[in-house]
Amino acid sequence: MSGATGDDADPATSTGPIGRPHHLVVDSADPARAAAFWSALLGRPVTWSEQDFVVVAPDDTSSGLAFQRAPDHRRPTWPDPAVPQQLHLDVxxxxxxxxxxxxxxxxxxxxxxxxxxxxRSDVYADPDGHPFCLIRRPGWAPPVGRAGTVGGHG
Incomplete structure (x- = not known):
């Protein structure tokens, strides 16, 4: 097979992706605590756990959110720019x-x-202070979960 999707594609001229997202990695003072929070929020299991690195994903062969220990992690002070938000997720x-x-x-x-x-949205911070938005589901999107739940479980 050749061309943009084949093994012999020239990365300098290919129009296809060079890679694909694996994990979105978030610095955390306590990766296990952060993963437990996001696991419950998104209804996804913890699929990998080491002392300093924990992954939440649909299953153990999928990409997801990862939390890595950052001993000097500074909690964001959003909306005050003194310590920027660093990232945020829309849920x-x-x-x-x-x-x-x-x-x-x-x-x-x-x-x-x-x-x-x-x-249409409300702003919260996870236990490490990372801001995230809860976004009201737009009409074009299928329902997320049962009424009164987060992550599709009650």
Missing amino acids: MVDDLDAAGAAVLALGATRLPDHGGTDG
């Missing part, structure tokens, strides 16, 4: 209020609204 939910209550029960913290969302 689609069926019901903002129910999902908000669920993530607070998991250990999230509600952050000030950033404006301009017309009630």
Whole structure:
């Protein structure tokens, strides 16, 4: 096989991807705690766990979110730019209020609204302080989970 998808494709001229995403790796003071939070939020299992590196993914052959120990991790102070947010995830939910209550029960913290969302999203921080948004599911997207749940489980 040859061409952009074959083994002999020239990376300098190929129009295909050079690679694909594996894990989105997030610095954390406590990778196990961070993984437990995101596992519960997304309804995905912890599929790999070492002392300093934990992965949450659909299964043990899939890519996902990874959390690596960062001993000097500084909790973001968003929206104050003193310590920038570093990254954030948008998490689609069926019901903002129910999902908000669920993530607070998991250990999230509600952050000030950033404006301009017309009630379509709310901002929270995970246990390490990383901001994330709960986004109301748009009409074109299939339902996320059962009513009143986060990650499709109750």
